[in-house]
Amino acid sequence: MARKILLEHIDVPGINTYDVYRSKGGYASVEKALKTMNPQDVVEEVKKSGLRGRGGAGFPTGMKWSFLAKPEGVPSYLVCNADESEPGTFKDRYLMEYLPHLLIEGMITSSYALGANTSYIYIRGEYFYLVRILEKAISEAYANGWLGKNILGTNYSLDLYVHPGAGAYICGEETALLESLEGKRGNPRIKPPFPAIAGLYGCPTVVNNVETIAAVVPIINMTGDEYAKIGIGRSAGTKLISASGHIKKPGVYEIEMGITVEDFIYSDEYCGGILNDKKLKAVVAGGSSVPILPADLILTTANGEKRLMSYESLADGGFATGTMLGSGGFIVMDESTSIVQNLHTFARFYHHESCGQCSPCREGTGWMEKIIHKILDGHGTLEDIDLLWDIQRKIEGNTICPLGDAAAWPVASAIRHFRHEFEEFVKNPSAQREVKYYFHCNNIDTAAAYSSI
Amino acid sequence: MAKVTIDGIQIDVPDGTTILNAARMIGPDVAPPTMCYYSKLKTSGGYCRTCLVEVTAGSEKDPRPMPKLVASCRTTVMDGMVVANNTSAKVKDARAGVVEFLLLNHPLDCPVCDQAGECHLQDLSYDHGNYKTRTDFERRTFEKIDIGEKIQLHMTRCILCYRCVKTAEQITDGRVHGVINRGDHAEISTYIEQAIDNDFSGNVIDVCPVGALTDKTFRFKSRVWFTKPVDAHRNCENEKCSGKVVLWYQGEEVLRVTGRKDQWGEVEEFICNTCRFDKKQTSDWTIEGPRKINRHSVISANHYMNMVKPKEFKLNEIKQITE
Incomplete structure (x- = not known):
């Protein structure tokens, strides 16, 4: 059996409630950090662990934390990025639904390390039911003295808030998330300055993924050196x-x-x-x-x-x-999947989710979608494939935020590895159309699907 | 002071200067084109991506090149930075791409557009664009909206540079318009099409690089190159207004009043709506003299200043030249 760290107690009934979570050793990392370590030690421990950001970019978390500016008299913030909007990703939802206290424990420990007295969990609008789960868990944590003023009798205080977004992919980008959290239109900011210097309300801010923050808990419990040995x-x-x-x-x-x-x-x-x-x-x-x-x-x-x-x-x-x-x-x-069809789904998504701030992404994502749609409909030409390649090349790297790259990479890789499929669509559209609709109804056992409802 | 080299030309600029402004200090041949940056408006720039440049050496201390092209309007110079603008094939390629993206949904209705002749997008596509379009898809269109009695918004032409939004935020009192929707459906709008009603709202017409925001008192009156610009001023009652304007004459009639634009196409000083819309008599103004217009501009084609008649060759002279 493989080693489980985050999901160690996932099968315990009632683990989403405070009492069960506490009886399984929950909140031990907060006790350890607040009573025996100073904030700098916690950051060092995370640095030693080699933990890397779990949201996508894989940037070393300890290093990100050490970049946080600490000017006098200015508060700093920790924001948890729970705007899990990348298609195909649903790990954070699972974690928050079944182990809400793990996230809260991680938030307390991380906020202590960063010297933040106010922290936010920015959760995507579609996960509205998770807001209730998290708020219930937060109120349990407040009731048991893990949040609020003078936690565990120390002079460290922390308030934790859950903030739901309105359901935009772009708000998973850290600066757009901060704009949205401030109550503005969720447009990415132009960097520099980075959030570590001027983030939420112009103050130094760290934005971390749910899984990253949850991983801080075992790191503090087992020490960073032990964690680094895994993997x-x-x-x-x-x-x-x-x-x-x-x-x-x-x-x-x-x-x-x-x-x-x-x-x-x-x-x-x-x-x-x-x-x-x-x-x-x-x-x-x-x-x-x-x-x-x-x-x-x-x-x-x-x-x-x-x-x-x-x-x-x-x-x-x-x-x-x-x-x-x-x-x-x-x-x-x-083998039954049509790559072109799949790419069209992705391209449509990025077209819909582009924020419209910078021109290559705003116009380019829509253009790519239209061309792929044209190819799918059997009206494409071989030049269209080259054009598609040229458009993605002109979007990539020329935009404010990584959404442009995210829209360009799937197109680039699909053409790079599956160019023959595009060409087949162009040369023989009617035969390919069968594949296209076959893909829709394939693999769905209709009788079983209905019986389970 | 920081020493920066742009296209092989070295210049010392104060710390904190952006690459774009350093290039502008050298001169118009080196300066990257801009569609959204406006030196008079804070936080403008970074959206249109036409001013992308290649940084081939980051600084004296860290001479590594930057991995991506950077927006020169929002990147500050470092001591020892080396920048390639017109000399970089990568930049030219990316810029041609940006022009193509900007024109993708632009209606190209220049023959009936009031901005034609002083349109930044026209200049940009002439200088940096491709010869032909590669798209045959339907372009996005919007209904025209009147925002107030004097200003018309034609979103179809808009390139979403955000300049008017920044103007509304920073120059006028109380923010009344902004961007709604997202992606290529995004549009500049006042909420539920409310009129913009304040003393400085007319400046959104001057900052608009294309013909999306136009002066309703001037619409379809004349092509801009048939009018004669004259510098003038008056003592404006409004404290914030400089009163320094350009009057655009056709014959004896003042067709429109605008702010004075510098060589980068930016308004030097903002003017109030009274000066812009209500003072259209020569007697309201103290005339300073003809406005100098860049001789490359189409506006100067019909101009009385700086006009040099091309030499007329006789037939035998032409023969001599061609032989």
């Missing part, structure tokens, strides 16, 4: 993977980084293989924005080594033959 190389610790698509057992899995991708897809402990024992065609390894990889490249790197579930191994070969771990949204596609 492989610079990818320390465990990672929650949201597995979806054509697999036998979709769901959220906690993996120790360093297991092979092949193991993850085919072993019974995790995904359990491809649905209906079909052939694997492609995998999007880290949420919709990372490059899609065909079966041979996701299982082995270009050098012929086995690819591992870690930041480094998945990125091996750059974007030419590699991808990214991203947020851990692992989407598996079997």
